[in-house]
Amino acid sequence: xxxxxxxxxxxxxxAIALGALASGIRFFGGYPITPSTEVAEILARRLPETGGVFxxxxxxxxxxxxxxxxxxxxxxxxxxxxxxxxxxMQEGLGYGCMAEIPFVVVxxxxxxxxxxxxxxxxxxxxxxxxxxxxxxxPVIALCPASVRECFDMTIRAxxxxxxxxxxVLLLSDEVxxxxxxxxxxxxxxxxxxxxxxxxxxxxxxxxxxxxxxSNVSPMASYGSGYRFHVTGLTHxxxxxxxxxxxxxxxxxxxLKNKIVRRLDELVEVKTHDVxxxxxxxxxxxxxxxxxxxxxxxxxxxHKKVGVFRPVTLWPFPDREVKEYLDEKDVVIVPELNQGxxxxxxxxxxxxxxxxxxxxxxxxxxxxxxxxVGAAMEVx
Amino acid sequence: MAAILPYEYKYLRAKKKFPHVWCPGCGIGxxxxxxIRAIDSLGWNKNEIMLVSGIGCTSRMPVYLDFNTLHTMHGxxxxxxxxxxxxxxxxxxIAVMGDGDALAIGGNHIIHAARRNIDITSxxxxxxxxGMTGGQHSPTTPMNAVTAxxxxxxxxxxxxxxxxxSAAGASFVARATVYHVVEMDGLIRQALEKKGFSVxxxxxxxxxxxxxxxxxxxxxxxxxxxxxNSVTVTKAAKMTPEExxxxxVRGVLAERxxxxxxxxxxxxxxxxxxxxxxxxx
Ligand SMILES: Cc1ncc(C[n+]2csc(CCOP(=O)(O)OP(=O)(O)O)c2C)c(N)n1
Ligand code: SF4
Numbered sequence: 001x002x003x004x005x006x007x008x009x010x011x012x013x014x015a016i017a018l019g020a021l022a023s024g025i026r027f028f029g030g031y032p033i034t035p036s037t038e039v040a041e042i043l044a045r046r047l048p049e050t051g052g053v054f055x056x057x058x059x060x061x062x063x064x065x066x067x068x069x070x071x072x073x074x075x076x077x078x079x080x081x082x083x084x085x086x087x088x089m090q091e092g093l094g095y096g097c098m099a100e101i102p103f104v105v106v107x108x109x110x111x112x113x114x115x116x117x118x119x120x121x122x123x124x125x126x127x128x129x130x131x132x133x134x135x136x137x138p139v140i141a142l143c144p145a146s147v148r149e150c151f152d153m154t155i156r157a158x159x160x161x162x163x164x165x166x167x168v169l170l171l172s173d174e175v176x177x178x179x180x181x182x183x184x185x186x187x188x189x190x191x192x193x194x195x196x197x198x199x200x201x202x203x204x205x206x207x208x209x210x211x212x213x214s215n216v217s218p219m220a221s222y223g224s225g226y227r228f229h230v231t232g233l234t235h236x237x238x239x240x241x242x243x244x245x246x247x248x249x250x251x252x253x254x255l256k257n258k259i260v261r262r263l264d265e266l267v268e269v270k271t272h273d274v275x276x277x278x279x280x281x282x283x284x285x286x287x288x289x290x291x292x293x294x295x296x297x298x299x300x301x302h303k304k305v306g307v308f309r310p311v312t313l314w315p316f317p318d319r320e321v322k323e324y325l326d327e328k329d330v331v332i333v334p335e336l337n338q339g340x341x342x343x344x345x346x347x348x349x350x351x352x353x354x355x356x357x358x359x360x361x362x363x364x365x366x367x368x369x370x371x372v373g374a375a376m377e378v379x
Numbered sequence: 380m381a382a383i384l385p386y387e388y389k390y391l392r393a394k395k396k397f398p399h400v401w402c403p404g405c406g407i408g409x410x411x412x413x414x415i416r417a418i419d420s421l422g423w424n425k426n427e428i429m430l431v432s433g434i435g436c437t438s439r440m441p442v443y444l445d446f447n448t449l450h451t452m453h454g455x456x457x458x459x460x461x462x463x464x465x466x467x468x469x470x471x472x473i474a475v476m477g478d479g480d481a482l483a484i485g486g487n488h489i490i491h492a493a494r495r496n497i498d499i500t501s502x503x504x505x506x507x508x509x510g511m512t513g514g515q516h517s518p519t520t521p522m523n524a525v526t527a528x529x530x531x532x533x534x535x536x537x538x539x540x541x542x543x544x545s546a547a548g549a550s551f552v553a554r555a556t557v558y559h560v561v562e563m564d565g566l567i568r569q570a571l572e573k574k575g576f577s578v579x580x581x582x583x584x585x586x587x588x589x590x591x592x593x594x595x596x597x598x599x600x601x602x603x604x605x606x607x608n609s610v611t612v613t614k615a616a617k618m619t620p621e622e623x624x625x626x627x628v629r630g631v632l633a634e635r636x637x638x639x640x641x642x643x644x645x646x647x648x649x650x651x652x653x654x655x656x657x658x659x660x
Binding site for chain 2: 026027029048049051053055057058059061062063065066067068069070071072073074075077091092095221222223225227228229230231232233238240241
């Protein structure tokens, strides 16, 4: 089913479906929406072959809810959506973070707001991914920039969700989702697949939210003989609702610390010639590809620029941005929105660094030429 | 009234989670008692039972019961339950919901769960209003009734929950009241035993909000009203439409045999895998 070690022409969304299958997905609940639908269509065909479940639910709220139910039932689970569907999933995402349920949500970003430009690209959901739910908690979001990365990062998203017991977002975009590329798949033995740790404690001692060393406790599933309670209400270690200040504080701190204390494992960036350059392009997702092309075009004009790419969008690579970009003359930030991550870059760099936006929200890619143009103006 | 028998403590998280949140005179606890007695009479293992709820007074029930329990988001009990059931078809999945939970915010999920005929037992505690948020109108609030958000009288007709879910494809649909508690025990038991999507609508007093707003008297008065104003299906069959008007009909309102969703899904997998085996790739 997975073309391990082989070379194929593959579409981005297809690579996500294959990555999910490689991870051992057992449940997909979804609702069709362009440009993510191929993920559902491929899994509808493939999952029954493995005995896994595909179900088309009645809407996106039902989709994410069914995914959480399945995950609590012990299944590796995922949903995929875009724009309006991602908005509908926000309450569920918050529930997943609060109840510490592992699953993957793919958002193939399309141009909004509202129904917007359904078949065209954007990076408009970056801040929604971070702040879209009510309440306050960290999230994990990864952002692929090639078809091969769609495969790898889906596996990584599953691994992280199982390891950290939390939903993980894969923020793809329409260009990456619909693009076809030649992909050489890794060999099976080179890929690490993680499963959530399961408890070994006697049933009567089991605590569904024990603050084990890493703030993430082993997780029993429904039907395993461990009977436990799950709620979106703030809860104690056993999962029962509480308003005791010490227990509330412990829970909220743990939700935060399980992520912010392990940034080294989560945060990934890619840099190209950043150290040697006074001007750096900060880019992610499909725009990163234009940034790399712009770098080559500028090189031909004897202008040296670096490229900095956050691969993990959330938690944001604060330390890396400071380390790599704070001493630069200019950071060019091309984004397919009206300015989202640019504010994070501004937050982390001193006033001496000139931040130059290049933004498009008309549904089209930012071209390498546009980035070159912006660079030429400041160089 | 059925007695609170000692065996019921076997099913409660008695030491940890009591006292409960419900008001004096609320009927939700009576429905919980019925669920316990029905399960006990079936002799089911607690490890096999999955109790899912949404948000509301009714949906607080799972925290008190020593099963696998899941308190989800407002309206979403059945969507979560669908995931749990498909991931683990061996579990006996029960969803408890208020009328707002099941029929307003969760209305889309319940008609689709019924249409799929997935093997889940839904227990809808219908108290004709939103209890938890202080007595606003719900999709079952009767015409002219006064609630916090229909202070001048309700002008929307209510759902006939049982007719709705029967039309949507449920395999078993029944109505009970918390006054007729022995009857309710039996109906819940039948619903639990029935393969496919089954529903019991349990009428229950909310003296705190609905009762007070409509001057229906205390909980006992509201229970007496259920006694005096309802008839069994058998009796209803012999009554004229005029005699029946305004009466609540109790008992099994629909029952049918239809393929169940998790069975169909398993068959589909076998079919697909059989094909895959025939044509080696
Ligand atoms: C998305 C969302 N909207 C609104 C609420 C607020 N809310 C909590 S319970 C409830 C209604 C409860 O009424 P019902 O479902 O009839 O159950 P009851 O309390 O009467 O048992 C509402 C509107 C919520 N928790 N979540
Ligand atoms: S508000 Fe009504 S439904 Fe809620 S516990 Fe009180 S009486 Fe019961």
